[in-house]
Amino acid sequence: MEKDKKLWTKYNKPLIEQRADPYVYKHTDGYYYFTGSVPQYDRIILRRSNTISGLAEAEEITIWKKHESGEMSAHIWAPEIHYIFGKWYIYFAAGEKEDVWKIRPYVLECEGQDPTQAAWVEKGKMQCAAEDEYSFRAFSLDATVFENKGEYYYVWAEKVSVGKQISNLYIAKMESGIKLSTIQVLLTTPDYDWERVDFWVNEGPGVLKRDGKLFLTFSASGTGACYCVGLLYADEDSDLLDPLSWTKLRNPVLVTDEKKRVFGPGHNCFTKSEDNQKDLMIYHARPYEEIQGDPLSDPNRHAMILEVKWGKSGFPIFEIEEQKGEEYEK
Template identity: 40%
Template sequence: MKIAGCNFKHLLKTYAVWITIVILAVSCASKKDKTSERDQVYFTNPIFDEGPDPFVYLHSDGFYYCMVTRGDRLTLWKTNNFTQLRTAESKDIWFPPEAGPNSCCIWAPEIHYINDEWYVYYSACDANNAGDHSRYVFVLHNKSTDPMVDSWEDLGKIDTEFPGIDGNVFHYKNDLYFMYSPYIGNQSGIMIAKMKSPVEIETPATLLGLPLHDWEKTGDREIMEGPQFLEGPEDKIFIIYSAGACWDDNYGLGLLSADKDANLLDSSSWSRSDHQVFEQCQDSSVFGPGHNCFTKSPDGKDDWIVYHAKAASSDQCAGRSTRAQKFTWFKGEPKFGKPYSTKTKLSFP
């Protein structure tokens, strides 16, 4: 049989050859794409474009649970690589009521797993009576094993002596502690207390310090905030705090240190650094780095600091993006180095 002067069997063979070539080409392209993805072991900051006050928690299930300030809601991200937040699974887990003490200005959320249950601590104030005088730390509770499950319950505010923000909870030597930044006059300091439960603190709390150094002061506001506990590899423990104001380029990190066997509730146990331990780097176009948290690489070997910063000098809090970088230790103390440029390639955790 002839078709257009060609042998039919020869035509079928020709088609088969072309189909095989196309399949091989597609397969090779697919393999190349997968290889390219596998070979991509670097990231650049920021890891999230609008991400003030970041918090990253590595859970026993191997996932990181991440939160940032969104102002009008609480959102939770779940990922196995916290440097890839843009593509991570996310869910809005709570919206504030229209009225009441926690009805606006939802700031600085942190997620914690305590006694096999989930808690989120966040700052908020009353929309009808807004201001620092009505700003407190509040808590949500979730009994589900999966915090992405929509069963969060509002448990109200932590009953602190002063209004304040940036509640942080940590375990140390079988005790549960609560820290926050109280408003005392025109100052914000660091206070610490033991907790009776994840929602109740023992009183009185201890004031660990109020602003002292010039870099802890911005105009008429003197601020120490965002306290985070950090246990060193040798004989020291640390509280890393943010100092200055978020609208100030000089916003950065200070350090309190104490012996591991010290009484954490005794203010005399703590020594304060006389300089910032993490600060702006104009050469890298990083301004106002602060309000950090700490986490580990998935294998637990490397320490990471996650923080927010601005890419341009300004007198505003706007433009704070989430960034991350690995840090090291020297003679038992954390060494954070300089904040990296957004052009610097960093290895994945």
């Protein structure tokens, strides 16, 4: 880590070190709740603070550990914490010790209203709608949840096996915190060159709402310096289960910036500043490009913060700027 710190700049200083796939949820109790992937991929952690910057030094508790074998015994990835249907849920992906790439989506449900103190209960795999013969049958991960017009939607990445596997994004409505009510709808597949570096991938969705529009970011390509962020958008009054309601931008909206030493930015979420006036993007990136061995074995994907700016057209602007002031300092 000391060697890694020498590479930090005023642009890439982490909010939280070695926490990939970061997720921050701002609850009505005034607290920010943070979770993310740990380098060992063996547990689910949670932090809480009443400020964004406070998450950096907040106590980190382990609320769940992987199984010794069978389901949920390997590759514990990309947890997200949500409060929906009157309860706390954590959505995460996991493999099996006997088949580490048999990745599927799973759910934890909290028995109380304080997720840092109450017990978390395993609810098994996320359940698809009864008539859905396709969802969660193959490599599936990176689920997120968002609300629109009183309905909850579940968005996730799943691979299809046509020659070289391709990771697409799908969407469905939710019946409850553990089950979908509609069959999957394809949102996006890797169409462009920047989505097909090393692997053909769309994953890591995140949703931002503003002025009647929904903006859905996603991550693309392999998990090295080629990792980047793309964008879909839709009108909030449209049928979100109609693929034609969504438009995909031709080019990525956030990519590696060598001069600022931000490599492979992606797998982000969105939250609000303490005064609710700013939209904040929490994402992960590395401070260097060269990786020894498998990128997934490199621990230094750090959680970082970016203030979302808004253009005259009403679209978000994702620009890596200098981190300054107490708001973003450790």
